[in-house]
Amino acid sequence: MRDPQMNHTKQRPDGRSASAGGGAATAAPPPAPARARRRPASRQWAAWAFLAPVTLYLVVFYAYPLYRNVDLSLRHYTVRSFVQGNAPFTGLKNYETVFDDPTFGPALMHTVVFTTVCLFFQYAIGLALAVFFHQNFRLSATLRALFLVPWLLPLIVSASTWSWMLNSDSGIVNSVLHTVGIGPVNWLTSPDWSLTSVIIANIWIGVPFNLVVLYSGLQSIPGSLYEAAALDGAGAWRRFWSVTFPLLRPVSAITLLLGLVYTLKVFDIIWIMTKGGPAGSSTTFATWSYQLGFGNLLPAFGPGAAVGNLLVVAALAFGLVYLRVQRKQALS
Amino acid sequence: MTTPPLIPSRRRGTWGKSTAGVVLTAVMLFPVYWMINVSFTRDQDMRKSPPGLFPLHGTLTGYRTVLDEQLPYLGTSLVVALGTVVLTVALSAPAGYALAQLRPRGGGVLGFVLLAAQMIPGIIMAMGFYAVYLSLGLLQSVPGLIVADSTLAVPFAVLIFTAFMSGIPGELLQAATMDGAGTWRTFRSIVLPMSRNAVVTVSLFAFLWSWSDFVFAGTLVNGGAHQPITLGIYHYIGNNNQEWNAIMATAVVASLPAAVILVLAQRYIAAGVSAGAVKD
Structure with missing residues (x-):
C-alpha cells in the first residue's frame, strides 16, 4: 500500500550515468561479480563502516539522553545535586509522587481528550478534503499545495497567530461571534475553553498531513472500481462508503496510528498558547513534564523525568503497534 | 432508468468545484492571511472593534522593528538550520547506502x-540533552543546538535515503566494483550523485524542522548569546508585548523559508510527507 507513495522519491537514475555504468559493465571481466559475492565478510565490514557514524550518533544522542532521563526519574534531584551529580537513589519514589499528584488525573484526562478529539477531526477533515481534491478539477493541484502551508509554518508562528485570533477583547474570532450574537468567549483565559482552543489550533496544523497521506492513498484505488459501482447505480455517498472507505483502511490505519504517536507528544502549541493553564485546564503529560522540569523557579527534575518517561512508554507502545501494522501491510 | 454518463457530469461540475476549492483553501489559510494583515496594522488600530479586515492604513513599523531587533536571531536560525542540514546529510546518506545496498547483518535492527x-517525544529528548549538556558545558552553544536539532531529522533522513537508494540498480554498483572502485568510491562517485533528489528532500526537511524548532532552543540556548528566531518571537509574546504588529511581522519573516520552499520545491515536500509519513 505504501509503495506507490514511495515512488515519488524513488526516482529512476538519469540516463547519462546509467549508460556510463552499462559501458563499464561490458568492459569488465565476467567472473568478477561471483568473486564479489563470495566475499561477504569484507562487505559486512564496509557496510558497518558506513553505519558507524549513525550508530554512534544514536547511542550518544538518543540512548544516552534517554538513559539520563531514566536515571533522573529514579533519584532525588535538587538543583545542587543536578550540577554535582550525586543525587541519592530513591527508586520509584518520583513515580509515586507523580501518581499521587492532584495534577495526574486531569493531565491524563486532558491528554486523552486532546489526542482523540484532534485525531478524529484531523482525520475526518483530511479525508473529506482528500476525496474532494481527488476529483481533479481545475486548480486542484495548486490548491492542494496551498493546503500544506499550515503544516510547514513554524509552530511558534501558528501558535502566536492563533493566540491573537483567539484574544478575548481584540481577536477576530470573538468579533465574528459577536456579529452573530454570541457573547465574548475567553478562549485562552477561561479554564472552560483553554483545552478547546489548543485543540482547534492543533487540528488546523494536522489537517494538511492527513490530507496529503490520504490523498496518495486514494490515488492507488483503481478508477475501474468506481465505474463499476456507478454502473451498478451507486450514488456518490454509497460509492464512498462501499469503495473508498474500505479500500482506504490500510492507509487510514497508518495515518491514525502515526497521528496518535505525534499528537501524544504535542507540546509547543499548548505551551505557547496557554502554558497548560489557566489553572492547569489545558495541561497534558507533555506540558506537565516540562512544567515540572523547567517551568518553575524550583525545578523538580525527578518527577518531571518520571512524567516524561510515562509519555515515552505510551508513545513507544503505540509506535510499536504502528510498526507492526506497517510491516504487515508491506508483506501483504 | 439510465445512468448518466460519468465523464460529462464530471466536467460539468468542474467550475463549481474549483470555486468550492478556492473557498475551502481561503478558509484554511485565513490564519495566515490574518498574520500578514496584523503585521501591517498600526498600533492604534490594533484593538479596534471590529478589527480591520484589510490593512487600509498599513504601516511598516512592525517590519522596521524586525530589522532593528530580530536580525541576530534570524542569523542564528540560519546558521543552525544550515548546520543541521550538513550534519544530517553527512550522517544519514552513508547509512542509507549501507542499509539499501550493502545490507549488513543487523541492519534491520538498526532500521527498527x-x-x-522518531517516536520519542521532543521534550524528553530536550530534558536528556539538558542534563548531558549541563555536564559537558554545551548549554547556550550553537554547535550543541545543531546536534540536538539534527535528532529531529536524522531518523527520517536515513529512511528516505534507504528508500531512494534501494531504487539504484545493483548491476550498476557491481559494475563500479569491477572497475576497481571501492565501496567508498562507489558511494561518492555513483550513489551520491544519483541520489540528488533524496539529498534535496532531506535537506529541505532538515532545514525546515531545525528552523522551526522551539523545544530544543527553549531548553538548551534560552537566554544565551545566540538564540534562534523562534525564541525571538517567544520572548516578544512572553514579555506581554502589546506590539502585535511587530510580533506578527517577525512571524511573517520566520515563515519565509516555508513559503519559499513551498513555491520552489513543493514536489519534494509532498513526496517527503508521503514517503516518510513521519511528522505531524
Missing part, C-alpha cells in the same frame, strides 16, 4: 531502532 527513535 531508527523508526522507534
Whole structure:
C-alpha cells in the first residue's frame, strides 16, 4: 500500500550515468561479480563502516539522553545535586509522587481528550478534503499545495497567530461571534475553553498531513472500481462508503496510528498558547513534564523525568503497534 | 432508468468545484492571511472593534522593528538550520547506502531502532540533552543546538535515503566494483550523485524542522548569546508585548523559508510527507 507513495522519491537514475555504468559493465571481466559475492565478510565490514557514524550518533544522542532521563526519574534531584551529580537513589519514589499528584488525573484526562478529539477531526477533515481534491478539477493541484502551508509554518508562528485570533477583547474570532450574537468567549483565559482552543489550533496544523497521506492513498484505488459501482447505480455517498472507505483502511490505519504517536507528544502549541493553564485546564503529560522540569523557579527534575518517561512508554507502545501494522501491510 | 454518463457530469461540475476549492483553501489559510494583515496594522488600530479586515492604513513599523531587533536571531536560525542540514546529510546518506545496498547483518535492527527513535517525544529528548549538556558545558552553544536539532531529522533522513537508494540498480554498483572502485568510491562517485533528489528532500526537511524548532532552543540556548528566531518571537509574546504588529511581522519573516520552499520545491515536500509519513 505504501509503495506507490514511495515512488515519488524513488526516482529512476538519469540516463547519462546509467549508460556510463552499462559501458563499464561490458568492459569488465565476467567472473568478477561471483568473486564479489563470495566475499561477504569484507562487505559486512564496509557496510558497518558506513553505519558507524549513525550508530554512534544514536547511542550518544538518543540512548544516552534517554538513559539520563531514566536515571533522573529514579533519584532525588535538587538543583545542587543536578550540577554535582550525586543525587541519592530513591527508586520509584518520583513515580509515586507523580501518581499521587492532584495534577495526574486531569493531565491524563486532558491528554486523552486532546489526542482523540484532534485525531478524529484531523482525520475526518483530511479525508473529506482528500476525496474532494481527488476529483481533479481545475486548480486542484495548486490548491492542494496551498493546503500544506499550515503544516510547514513554524509552530511558534501558528501558535502566536492563533493566540491573537483567539484574544478575548481584540481577536477576530470573538468579533465574528459577536456579529452573530454570541457573547465574548475567553478562549485562552477561561479554564472552560483553554483545552478547546489548543485543540482547534492543533487540528488546523494536522489537517494538511492527513490530507496529503490520504490523498496518495486514494490515488492507488483503481478508477475501474468506481465505474463499476456507478454502473451498478451507486450514488456518490454509497460509492464512498462501499469503495473508498474500505479500500482506504490500510492507509487510514497508518495515518491514525502515526497521528496518535505525534499528537501524544504535542507540546509547543499548548505551551505557547496557554502554558497548560489557566489553572492547569489545558495541561497534558507533555506540558506537565516540562512544567515540572523547567517551568518553575524550583525545578523538580525527578518527577518531571518520571512524567516524561510515562509519555515515552505510551508513545513507544503505540509506535510499536504502528510498526507492526506497517510491516504487515508491506508483506501483504 | 439510465445512468448518466460519468465523464460529462464530471466536467460539468468542474467550475463549481474549483470555486468550492478556492473557498475551502481561503478558509484554511485565513490564519495566515490574518498574520500578514496584523503585521501591517498600526498600533492604534490594533484593538479596534471590529478589527480591520484589510490593512487600509498599513504601516511598516512592525517590519522596521524586525530589522532593528530580530536580525541576530534570524542569523542564528540560519546558521543552525544550515548546520543541521550538513550534519544530517553527512550522517544519514552513508547509512542509507549501507542499509539499501550493502545490507549488513543487523541492519534491520538498526532500521527498527531508527523508526522507534522518531517516536520519542521532543521534550524528553530536550530534558536528556539538558542534563548531558549541563555536564559537558554545551548549554547556550550553537554547535550543541545543531546536534540536538539534527535528532529531529536524522531518523527520517536515513529512511528516505534507504528508500531512494534501494531504487539504484545493483548491476550498476557491481559494475563500479569491477572497475576497481571501492565501496567508498562507489558511494561518492555513483550513489551520491544519483541520489540528488533524496539529498534535496532531506535537506529541505532538515532545514525546515531545525528552523522551526522551539523545544530544543527553549531548553538548551534560552537566554544565551545566540538564540534562534523562534525564541525571538517567544520572548516578544512572553514579555506581554502589546506590539502585535511587530510580533506578527517577525512571524511573517520566520515563515519565509516555508513559503519559499513551498513555491520552489513543493514536489519534494509532498513526496517527503508521503514517503516518510513521519511528522505531524
